[in-house]
Amino acid sequence: MAGQILGDRYQVERQIGKQTGRWTLLARDLQTQELVVLKLLFIDEQLQWDDLKLFEREVEILKSLSHPSIPSYLGYFEHELPNAKALALIQTYVEGKSLEQCLQQGRLFTEVETKQIAKALLGILTYLHGRQPPIIHRDLKPSNVLLANRQLYLIDFGSVKRVSGNDTTAFTVVGTYGYMAPEQFSGRAVAASDLFSLGATLLALVTGTQPSSLPRVGTKIDYAKLPNVSPEFADWLGWLYEPNLDRRAKSTQEALHALDHGRQAETAPAKMIPARKPADTKITLTKEPTFLEITLPARMGQVQLQIDQQQISLTQKRLGIQTGRSQTSPRNDITKLECLQSADADGEATFIIWAGTQKYELKSTPAFTQPELDWLTYELSTWLKLPISR
Incomplete structure (x- = not known):
């Protein structure tokens, strides 16, 4: 599609990603000459209702967000294709590497670097979870975090969920195996679900290994065998990456406080x-x-x-x-x-x-x-x- 003009304004430069029925493209806005990201959803006989629902929700939620570490919503249009129609979401383009790309290139992150990343991501999640109603990302993982100009960006809100009132169900099961909290398999999503995904992401950064492949004792990771990780930080990571929702960190504020001050040996309820x-x-x-x-x-x-x-x-x-x-x-x-x-x-x-x-x-x-x-x-x-x- 390189060179093709979509929406009478956006000239495609290259493809960034591709999934069934969805393309992500890098394009140039011919009016401003700025690079933008186009996320296309194809409306054809293969389209699933859940895919359309998630896409429309992503557009709706991105319109309401304004955060320096979240790519901005720029617009939305429909594009006619020879055999179908596509819905296109326009976002600002952030030029950088994903944390997944860093890992694939063999980079390991030190404990100090991982803590800095943890604080930055907790800051973004605090913003999302503090919205009314709270917004749960549901798919935090290394490939959805960009590192650009020494700043982190959280991208891909295609799995995002608003939680209002007593509604903690998602109905659509979304996420990525190894990074998705256990409760998401039954369609439930709460703020602590993002903290589980954060814990999994940080484990991948500091070990260079997918969390599902780390050594285990029973059903839990053997944190004593993690290389180059202090016992205190390993304990904190295990608290986030806790399968049992009742024993996991409950909020970003709680996680940040424990990261700065340590998890005290207090009387457990x-x-x-x-x-x-x-x-x-x-x-x-x-x-x-x-x-x-x-x-x-x-x-x-x-x-x-x-x-x-x-x-x-x-x-x-x-x-x-x-x-x-x-x-x-x-x-x-x-x-x-x-x-x-x-x-x-x-x-x-x-x-x-x-x-x-x-x-x-x-x-x-x-x-x-x-x-x-x-x-x-x-x-x-x-x-x-x-x-x-x-």
């Missing part, structure tokens, strides 16, 4: 001893799978903490009426749970939930009793699925 609600407590706790509310007695009123799928909020109340503005943050920002106890004779304790740089402090007046501390520690840690540090 799964190992905690269940604690019952004390009979004489004035603290109320309501919990459901997607909602938690705690109300504590405080001076001249109450403090109420609420966490749902969208946000965390802390409100001061007096006689049941809100006093002042609520402190709120996105639910996905929650990364850490602490219980700090003073060294004074009264041993007053404070629970702190960290959401990004914001902290949500839970204190009771009178101070928590030990049974209340044990009960709330258990309930908060198991519900948030976060270890608790003291």
Whole structure:
């Protein structure tokens, strides 16, 4: 197709990629003389409905994105062919090498380089997952990450999915074996699914081997045998590349915090001893799978903490009426749970939930009793699925 003009404006220079019913072309915009990428989907008798749905979704979502590390949406047109019609998506062209090309050329990335790549990709994913509704890429892998002018770009949003409300299903199974989170095989996609793919990508970079081919102990990778990787970084990678969704990193913020500060040897929720609600407590706790509310007695009123799928909020109340503005943050920002106890004779304790740089402090007046501390520690840690540090 080299030399052919599409859409009365774009002269094809070469083919970048080809799949059944889909071509990716490098073309020159004859009006601006800039190079662009054209992604073509052929409308013929072989077209699958899911392919059309994914293509239209990619166009819709790219229109809404604006990030320096994501190629920009430039336009969309239809092109008549001799025996069919094609839909064409136009994007800015980024001249660089994919991480897959780097690996094929025999390049291995050091731990320091891999951590830098991890932070850059976590920054892009933070942007996507922070959209309302969140956007899940679903196909993060070395071939979909470009390295250009010392900057990383995330490309190919053909598998992208918006997750709204309680909708965590994708219906269409998409992704790449070895990089795709286990839950995606059943059509489910959540923010942590992209973190699994990120972990797989980073493993490939630091080992030069496809994750599915790395040495294993049982069903898990033998991280002790990874070359040139510190135990701390191997532990972090294993946390991302964890097949069990409940044991995997939950958010980009949580992953970034652990990458910078290490995964502390904290009390894991799964190992905690269940604690019952004390009979004489004035603290109320309501919990459901997607909602938690705690109300504590405080001076001249109450403090109420609420966490749902969208946000965390802390409100001061007096006689049941809100006093002042609520402190709120996105639910996905929650990364850490602490219980700090003073060294004074009264041993007053404070629970702190960290959401990004914001902290949500839970204190009771009178101070928590030990049974209340044990009960709330258990309930908060198991519900948030976060270890608790003291």
